[in-house]
Amino acid sequence: MKAYLTLLSVVFSLLLNGCSGPVEQVSILAGSELKDIKPMLDEIKRETGVEIEFHFTGTLDGAETLASGAHYDMGWFSHAKYLSLLEGRANQKFIHGSEKIMLSPVVAGVKKSVADRWGWCDNAQVSWKEFSDKAAQGELTYAMTNPASSNSGFSSTVGVQSALAGGETLQPDMIDNEAMSGFARGHKLTAGSSGWLADKFVAEQHQVDAIFNYESVLIGLNESGQLREPLCLIYPPEGVITADYPLLLLNKAKQQAFSKLIDYFKQQPVQQRLMSETARRPVIPGVALDKRFPDAVVLELPFPGKVETVDQILMTYLDKQRAPSTSIFVLDLSGSMRGDNLQQLKQAMHNLAGGDQSITGKFARFRAREQVIILPFSSQPMASQTYDIESGIGNDPVLQQLRNEINQLVANGGTAIYSALDSAYGLAKTARAQDSDRFYSIALLSDGANTQGLSYGGFRDLYRQNHDDYAGIPTFPIIFGGADKQEMEKLAHLTGGRAFDSTKHSLSQVFKKIRGYQ
């Protein structure tokens, strides 16, 4: 009887769903901010007969994955312009269809009390140039993602660069290094993804005056009830870059499913729902903007037309303009690391030291002006080595030296994670006392539980006692091998960092990802 009823309900749901034929599955490689589409997946399946399997990643990462020929049926990112430029340069065709689904410009959110100081709230004349000037004078600090890892940071950087170039479309020779360095002085909170930057901003909102992000994210922050004061959204008159979220067809055999999804997303009620639930703007003329969006015209800046321009913007930013980083790597050399684990670690460090020639590898490697500190540990912390990177390219002797040292690492002994971490904070504190205009962070790799020295609780107490000296130096623990996942996540939370799971990705990939946050 029960079986009959189940069958009956299946028959009914087939009758009701209005679409004929079996459910078709499609894999979509998507930008991580599109997680907010997940609540719609059941409805999409019901309405279109297409079952979406999302795989999330960053915009640039995704572009590289697709350009290197990975097999996904579709792609969905904040934009496909960089991917399209790569496609052109490689003289290949892997985008077989592209339709914009929704829009969100990258704009500035300035805390109301700060904006009021200069009459910036609801003022359409506040330009990128003024952001740059205020930052250069030390009057404005802000949160922005790393432009090499995340599109919102990239779009903001292009905005300032274009404004400084006088409104012309950026070409490789127009990157104004000095003026841009002034803007970079205000960059105090960084992150590898737009969503995480928003969380970080909420957690440390007393630290900075402003945040650059998608309009949708900023509207979301203002509606979240988590801000101590609202953000004034500013749309600079030189123009902004709007993310247009194209759905991309990659596997020609999925043309029909692609068309069904496009038809679905472009329906008026769906566009309406996307706008109310995700605060992104509609792409069909029939849907009017609701009152959360300003009436004023949003001026659009041109997106660079060549891969070389994009590369030049990023390289100049990383090597010359942004505040340099001091990146401390606390590395487990306990006995359990012996063999494959140690090999993976060496490979990952080699990649950062110039061994990875891929697009993302090029941006993730150690940079000119960066200070890299390696602090190995086993039963106790070992001597640290400091490398002041010079050019960061080719035959930089410091990189060469770093690679040699990494080759010689040997695993042996116990696991004193927190004693090592405490030493790392000591190093960071001393370094920051001498030079505060750098980004300080700690990447922690351990493949097992803490067996010696300070306990987690002991470290936590020390951290709290030294809060003023340690705050703003996040730890990025890597969950690797037999590491204690919960403890690593607590540690990340305590220090304002983020835990990275290396059980699903190679250590090299995880290290690359962490680079976006350093």
Add this chain to the structure above:
Amino acid sequence: MRKIVGPLLTGLLVVGVAAAIYVSADKQLSQLNKVTVRGLIGSEKLAFFQDPRVIEAFANKGLEVEVKKSGSREIATRHDLNNWDFAFPAGVPAAEKISRENQARKSYQVAFTPMVVASWESIAKILEANGIARMRDNIYYLIDMKKLLEIIEQGKRWTDLPQNESYQARKSILINSTDIRRSNSAAMYLALASYLFNDEAVVENTTQADALVDRLANLFIRQGYTEHSSAVPFNDYLIMGIGKAPMVMAYEAQYLYAASQSQLRGDMRLLYPEPTLYTKHVLVALSEPGEQFGQVLTTDPTLQGLMIEHGWRNSDRAGFDSFIQSRKLQVPASLVNVIEPPSYEVIESMIQTIERDHYGGAH
């Protein structure tokens, strides 16, 4: 209960299966008589081929049409054209190349549409105040292309123009087009600019072309990233409005179709470049069914009428006029100053030089 539900359900399933068999048999029968034709089209014609009325009109003539959209320049350079029944790119140059290099059975002049600049009342007023545009019939404008290209080449910004209160953007004055390496509408802009840069004469050979190519390249390079097909910038015009691009190179047909679908806002304006040129939509039949398709498309009055409803002009002048009147649209009765594009070889050589010298050889 158990006893009742069982047979009832079985009955339902049997009816369902019978219905499925009946439906598919009926479909198969009609498909036996129907000829399927497959073709490559420029993206601007996709809406036409997706229109249910168009599909029905073809079905009435025993044709089922499958189309795939592509950039017109991409269609002309494909190597697998003999696998298709027809190619229907935008622009004579692409169609000519296809006819010449493939075993084309026949080509049909199906429709044409002038190149226009889709813009805004405020922009038109600024251009008018600066002596670059003139209003006609109280609704559309003519642009003096020579003057407009002059200020574009001078690198002027909107804020540099006097008598401009309404568009205070520090952006360079540019016409937004598609990617010159992929799409016909950009090639038409190139053709138009080359005529004006060449002292108002059609560029006839590569020597003349080479002398102009850097200036021409600038019109495109300065736009930054450009889209692959004309449907995208026109849709941006409809959605993102004046902030995205104040002037968009488009087909008149796109604008008229959007107007007839009530997709336009009140302050949108159509600017006609002077001179302008026509994009002719030539169908190249590559197989016998392709020829049958061409025959139907150019002779069936319903399809001719539907083409007009999608904004194109064709041999039915009266039909076009009545479409314009019935939708309360206004367009120039006739365009006097219309030039011819250079030959395919000359256009192709200009595009290839731009590609080589300004995009590092890739596309």
